[in-house]
Amino acid sequence: MSRTITFEEFPGTCNLANGYIEKHSTHPPKIALINCAGMCLRGEIARRVANIVNYRLLPEKTVSVCFQGTVAGGCPQEKLIERAEKVVFLDGCTLKCSSRLVRGALDIKADVEVILTDALCDFDKKLFAVTELPDEEIQAQAEKAAAAIASGITS
Numbered sequence: 001m002s003r004t005i006t007f008e009e010f011p012g013t014c015n016l017a018n019g020y021i022e023k024h025s026t027h028p029p030k031i032a033l034i035n036c037a038g039m040c041l042r043g044e045i046a047r048r049v050a051n052i053v054n055y056r057l058l059p060e061k062t063v064s065v066c067f068q069g070t071v072a073g074g075c076p077q078e079k080l081i082e083r084a085e086k087v088v089f090l091d092g093c094t095l096k097c098s099s100r101l102v103r104g105a106l107d108i109k110a111d112v113e114v115i116l117t118d119a120l121c122d123f124d125k126k127l128f129a130v131t132e133l134p135d136e137e138i139q140a141q142a143e144k145a146a147a148a149i150a151s152g153i154t155s
């Protein structure tokens with residue numbers, strides 16, 4: 001199935017995001033990390049994993065890109081994707097929302113890797129809501145997945 005989506009044009013821009021894009025437009029380019037941000041446990045873990053990898057484990061090598069902002073427009077997040085040699089999507093589940101949306105919106109020339117963070121977690125897979133697992137266990141799952149991803153995406 002495919003859909004055509006029409007967006008209301010954003011009348012301005014986000015100067016904070018513009019500064020972030022400029023700051024992280026390094027030479028050589030950083031790996032663009034794009035995560036889904038679903039409301040469920042798997043989306044929450046994917047978001048935490050991306051933040052751990054980007055801000056703590058590989059801050060010099062990766063830059064997080066907001067997939068919603070990339071698709072909706074308003075500030076040129078896609079610049080970080082277009083200049084990257086590698087783009088890594090961290091999707092929480094097999095629906096792969098971030099990778100399907102961004103790859104539908106952009107013709108990505110870089111090497112693309114799609115990682116399902118749920119496959120790196122070992123909690124009870126019948127759970128769905130973020131309230132169904134203690135916060136410290138969510139964080140522990142995210143830390144474990146992030147460590148595995150950080151050691152894999154730069155090799």
Ligand code: SF4
Pocket residue numbers: 036037038039040042043044046091092093094095096097098
């Ligand atoms: S990939 Fe799964 S967890 Fe992530 S936003 Fe989509 S449905 Fe939610």
